[in-house]
Amino acid sequence: MTTFMSRNDLFLFLGFTVVVLAMPIWLAPFGAGYPDLLQRFMIFGIFAVGFNILFGLTGYLSFGHAAFFGVGSYAAVWSFKLLTLDAIPAMIFAVVISGLFALVIGFLCLRRSGIYFSILTLAFAQMSYNLAYSVLTPITNGETGLQLTLADSRVLDAAMGQTFSGQPVPTLLGQQLGGYAGFYFCAGFLILAFFIAQRIAGSPFGMMLKAIKSNQTRMQFTGFNTRPYALSAFVISGMYAGLAGALLAVTDPLAGAERMQWTASGEVVLMTILGGVGTLVGPVIGAWIIKYFENILSALNDNILARFWSFLPEGAADFMVTITSKFVGDGWHLTLGLAFVIVVIFLPGGIMEGVRRIAAAFRRSGSSSAKPSARTQPAE
Amino acid sequence: MEKSNVVLHVADVHKRFGGLHALADIDLQVEEGKTHAIIGPNGAGKSTLLNVIIGKLAPTSGQVVFDGTVLTGRKPYQINQLGIARVFQTPEIFADLSVLHNVMIPALAKRDGMFKLNMLRSLDSETGIRAEAEHMLEDVGMITRREMLAGSLSRGDKRRMELAMCLIQHPRLLLLDEPTAGMSRHDTNTTIELLKKIKSRGMTKVIIEHDMHVVFSLADKISVLAQGRIIADGSPDEVRGNPKVQEAYLGGAH
Numbered sequence: 312m313t314t315f316m317s318r319n320d321l322f323l324f325l326g327f328t329v330v331v332l333a334m335p336i337w338l339a340p341f342g343a344g345y346p347d348l349l350q351r352f353m354i355f356g357i358f359a360v361g362f363n364i365l366f367g368l369t370g371y372l373s374f375g376h377a378a379f380f381g382v383g384s385y386a387a388v389w390s391f392k393l394l395t396l397d398a399i400p401a402m403i404f405a406v407v408i409s410g411l412f413a414l415v416i417g418f419l420c421l422r423r424s425g426i427y428f429s430i431l432t433l434a435f436a437q438m439s440y441n442l443a444y445s446v447l448t449p450i451t452n453g454e455t456g457l458q459l460t461l462a463d464s465r466v467l468d469a470a471m472g473q474t475f476s477g478q479p480v481p482t483l484l485g486q487q488l489g490g491y492a493g494f495y496f497c498a499g500f501l502i503l504a505f506f507i508a509q510r511i512a513g514s515p516f517g518m519m520l521k522a523i524k525s526n527q528t529r530m531q532f533t534g535f536n537t538r539p540y541a542l543s544a545f546v547i548s549g550m551y552a553g554l555a556g557a558l559l560a561v562t563d564p565l566a567g568a569e570r571m572q573w574t575a576s577g578e579v580v581l582m583t584i585l586g587g588v589g590t591l592v593g594p595v596i597g598a599w600i601i602k603y604f605e606n607i608l609s610a611l612n613d614n615i616l617a618r619f620w621s622f623l624p625e626g627a628a629d630f631m632v633t634i635t636s637k638f639v640g641d642g643w644h645l646t647l648g649l650a651f652v653i654v655v656i657f658l659p660g661g662i663m664e665g666v667r668r669i670a671a672a673f674r675r676s677g678s679s680s681a682k683p684s685a686r687t688q689p690a691e
Numbered sequence: 692m693e694k695s696n697v698v699l700h701v702a703d704v705h706k707r708f709g710g711l712h713a714l715a716d717i718d719l720q721v722e723e724g725k726t727h728a729i730i731g732p733n734g735a736g737k738s739t740l741l742n743v744i745i746g747k748l749a750p751t752s753g754q755v756v757f758d759g760t761v762l763t764g765r766k767p768y769q770i771n772q773l774g775i776a777r778v779f780q781t782p783e784i785f786a787d788l789s790v791l792h793n794v795m796i797p798a799l800a801k802r803d804g805m806f807k808l809n810m811l812r813s814l815d816s817e818t819g820i821r822a823e824a825e826h827m828l829e830d831v832g833m834i835t836r837r838e839m840l841a842g843s844l845s846r847g848d849k850r851r852m853e854l855a856m857c858l859i860q861h862p863r864l865l866l867l868d869e870p871t872a873g874m875s876r877h878d879t880n881t882t883i884e885l886l887k888k889i890k891s892r893g894m895t896k897v898i899i900e901h902d903m904h905v906v907f908s909l910a911d912k913i914s915v916l917a918q919g920r921i922i923a924d925g926s927p928d929e930v931r932g933n934p935k936v937q938e939a940y941l942g943g944a945h
Contacts, residue, residue: 316813317813317815510810510811510813511810511811513813513814513815514809514810514811514812514813514814515799515803515807515809515810515812515814515817516807516808516809516810517810517814518788518792518795518796518799518814519796519799521785521787521788522785522788522792522796524787525785525786525787525788526783526784526785526786528783529783529784529785530768530796531766531767531768531771532745532767532768532771532776532777532779532783533768533771533776533796533797533800533856533860534768534771534772534797534800534801534804534805534860535768535800535805535806536766536768536805536806537768539806540806543808543810
């Protein structure tokens with residue numbers, strides 16, 4: 312077991328687990344300690360961790376990962392409709408289907424690299440989005456979205472003699488997955504997803520992915536066929552996206568095509584960059600911050616703003632309300648865009664780079680007698 | 692002619708880039724265990740020839756045979772897996788990884804082949820590969836720099852590390868594209884000693900070099916390339932005295 316996981320990795324993993332499981336407690340003072348939002352923190356955390364395996368480790372920027380997220384959602388809802396309301400078969404089904412989907416799309420897109428790869432993934436995702444709205448309506452139920460009804464066959468549940476009254480909801484071993492149960496269900500998967508990502512990053516395979524990002528030419532002249540490596544990373548990150556999409560369907564069993572839109576693909580790119588590309592924890596933090604501020608800012612309206620600025624003289628207050636109202640509610644994306652620009656310009660390594668800089672500054676002031684050459688290693 | 696010990700045979704290779712005849716009628720035989728130097732003025736086609744051998748460029752006609760296997764048409768990674776490694780003119784390294792990892796990666800390529808999905812095993816458990824890489828770094832005198840990022844090394848150190856990356860694979864054939872360019876005299880001599888050491892282990896080498904000091908201290912055989920053609924071929928002494936060679940070099944200089 313000594314070589315199974317290094318000490319640092321073990322501490323990072325345990326710390327992460329504690330932070331995640333205790334979220335209902337430490338997020339309560341921030342007004343974010345309620346299950347619905349916490350579930351989204353977990354789900355988009357998984358999405359971002361998986362995306363980072365492709366983008367952060369391997370250096371391939373996909374603009375189409377929302378497609379796999381959407382496929383995961385649809386697959387999970389179909390499992391609820393056709394097989395059983397239990398969540399576990401739905402998760403497995405969703406991960407397998409999105410993995411296959413990623414295998415096909417990745418195989419085609421990875422014939423190119425750089426910007427051409429990004430454009431290809433974007434094109435495939437937009438195609439999937441449009442197909443979900445048009446030709447594939449029998450599978451996706453088009454604009455209405457795919458939802459559970461009493462008339463669904465649910466062959467496994469029927470075979471077990473289970474019947475339902477009222478609106479069907481996903482369960483785990485007969486228990487409903489609403490509220491905190493839903494949160495802990497998602498949290499378990501985030502912790503598992505983080506653990507696997509950590510193992511991958513610390514494995515020989517992970518080193519190859521980093522080497523591909525660093526110098527693909529050298530990899531080829533070193534005897535590696537880089538295509539299957541990149542494709543594996545693509546499929547793994549597609550499966551992560553599918554898992555996240557399935558969890559969203561578990562907590563809210565309604566799958567719509569808008570989950571596959573390019574804005575959703577762009578959001579996971581923002582999360583990863585904001586948190587710190589190539590780091591393990593960064594993308595999760597990026598996802599949490601974006602979902603937190605989305606939650607707060609999009610709920611604000613002119614009345615709340617008017618109350619906030621009411622200490623100012625009337626004319627000035629009105630002026631401030633007019634200005635700030637552009638940045639909240641539906642306009643919260645404007646705030647997100649500004650924050651993103653500021654981070655990319657001043658902290659290209661994202662929030663994790665900020666953390667490293669602060670830690671380095673503390674170390675310097677804390678032990679000024681120590682060797683000045685002690686440079687911080689980029690923590691993974 | 693006795694050909695049994697020829698390990699690399701470049702047979703009637705032509706390479707055209709549009710109207711430019713970069714390589715014309717190249718026939719080159721490299722014997723097992725020997726160091727074969729290719730010299731010639733700038734633009735003679737030396738790097739193009741190396742690129743054709745390694746699979747980076749496809750010849751317009753002709754083929755390259757390595758130990759009975761036709762290399763032409765194969766991918767660079769397949770050619771490497773057959774036992775051919777290359778040091779580039781500008782070092783091709785993994786700048787974002789540590790020196791140790793840079794050297795471990797080729798060792799893993801040698802052990803695991805062109806693709807292996809070993810993602811649940813920890814890198815820390817690869818103690819054998821790690822020891823091998825550290826030993827290699829000791830050989831090239833870079834063991835103290837093993838934790839540094841490769842991108843932060845000096846130019847000479849990058850070259851030495853790239854050489855270590857090739858040597859750790861124990862290739863049967865090593866291609867060197869100006870391995871001492873940009874090195875100080877001291878580093879050049881260290882590299883020559885290192886290359887001599889490899890030679891004593893029986894590794895075949897093809898070396899492109901401008902530095903005649905390096906060429907004449909290492910080469911068993913020299914081919915002179917000018918304007919895409921081999922104009923002279925032979926032992927160092929034969930080539931040194933060849934009037935065509937002197938003309939080509941003087942012609943290139945004026």
